[in-house]
Amino acid sequence: MQVVLLSGGSGKRLWPLSNETRSKQFLKVLQDSEGKNISMVQRVWGQLINVGLASQTIIATSKSQVDILQNQLSVGPNSLVIEPSRRDTFAAIALASTYLYSVKGICPDEVVIVLPVDAFVENSFFERMKELEDIILHSNANLALLGVKPTYSSTKYGYIIPEKVFHNDSAIPFLASEFIEKPNESTAERLIEKGALWNCGVFAFKLSYLQSILQENNLPIHYNELLKQYNEIPCTSFDYAVVEKENKIATLPYEEDWKDIGTWNTLTEEMNSKIIGKGNVSQDSVNTHLINELDIPIAILGITDAIVAASPDGILVSSKAKSSNIKSMTECFDDRPMYEERRWGWYKVLDYVKFDDGNEVITKRLCIAKGKNISYQIHLKRSEVWTVVKGTGEFIKDDELMIVGNGDVLVIPIGTKHGIKAITDLEIIEVQSGSELSEDDIVRYCETWDEIKAHYNELHEVSYVRVE
Ligand SMILES: O=P(O)(O)OC[C@H]1O[C@@H](O)[C@@H](O)[C@@H](O)[C@@H]1O
Secondary structure (H helix, E strand, O other): OEEEEEOOOOOHHHOOOOOOOOOHHHOOOEEOOOOOEEOHHHHHHHHHHHOOOHHHEEEEEEHHHHHHHHHHOOOOHHHEEEEOOOOHHHHHHHHHHHHHHHOOOOOOOOEEEEEEOOEEOOHHHHHHHHHHHHHHHHOOOOEEEEEEOOOOOOOOOEEEEEEEEEOOOOOOOEEEEEEEEOOOHHHHHHHHHOOOEEEEEEEEEEHHHHHHHHHHOOOOOOHHHHHHOHHHOOOOOHHHHOHHHOOOEEEEEOOOOOEEOOOHHHHHHOOOOOEEOOEEEOOOOOOOEEEEOOOOOEEEOOOOOEEEEEEOOEEEEEEOOOHHHHHHHHOOOOOOOOEEEEOOEEEEEEEEEEOOOOOEEEEEEEEEOOOOEEEEEEOOOEEEEEEEEEOEEEEEEOOEEEEEEOOOEEEEOOOOOEEEEEOOOEEEEEEEEEOOOOOOOOEEEEOOHHHHHHHHHHHOOOOOOOOO
């Protein structure tokens, strides 16, 4: 059995803490057993390790999230399938399946189980999920799902309508089902009366099943070919593209607690503390949560059932009940991310200004973790001035290496090659100035410090002439 963990979504519902690169699964608002703050992806990954599935799991993610994912989980590049752009879950699952087949050499008869990253569940959920393999192998079902009992007539889930219970063609009894994705509220009510279950976003199928769907859609089953055509894959969810059209569906009910923690309302229910970050919430502010990533305090007085979340990207003040409607309110915000976690650490934008002559200036605080490095690169539209404010590092500029430390000011004109490795934890205040300031204005020559050092050694090689 192979597991695909879907972790590429943008999760805009948790704005302002989530942004283009730091989506909901990376927010450290949950706690582990020792009380340490962890993110959803860290929690699920820990659970997959606990139930013995991590070694057979690949993570489907988007290009912009690779750095943060590798920062939060210690997974090698072979465990990642990187979507070149965001095209919803049908494309993501299709790409992951071709990766399993072409890159990992998985046999088409093997069962693949796809799992979302935002389910807040206990380990028993993953144990139940493992049973789907047996159903796929020993019944005539093409797809197997996990279903939970609905708690209200939600319009954001798929509904599984059980028809009958089979006992004979699989060791595990399951429900033969029909599936309706995101019905309206009155249909949802009717479906619940008929005993419908919510789909938990877990899909099990044989790899060959997905391959036949790709072929029906005139899409290749080989990874490299599908990767080339990725932007032509229909932009739709797996639920609409596959599940809703399938009539051989089996479902296993999951009877313990299941919660999708993709909205502020549901996420805050799982927080152990009412306050994360600087600030205070008055005693009479019942069921109100504060999450503050800014360095200034926030005070909340006499506001009940609310969420206040602040980050360098914005501030949200919302009632718990309405917090899932956030997408429509924030769609018009298209500012650049003001905070990003990268492969080497993180940065925060402290100030941004655009002058009348069109020149832009951004001041950033960069924290590079001990042993990590920024790639060897140039910028075509900006100069940078770095002031080292903490730690020591090895700095390379135009193929010259030097040791730098607290108090050093490093000037990097437009088009100058530069990179830095932190010898100890390193902090830099960076001032960028140029005609167009964007994270895309980076031409990278080498990424790892070993490559950078090899390049340096090649250029500075000293040839010794042996004197006899
Ligand atoms: O390309 P990586 O290694 O992620 O480095 C990216 C970083 O490069 C530096 O030169 C600066 O421009 C930073 O503002 C930027 O975030």
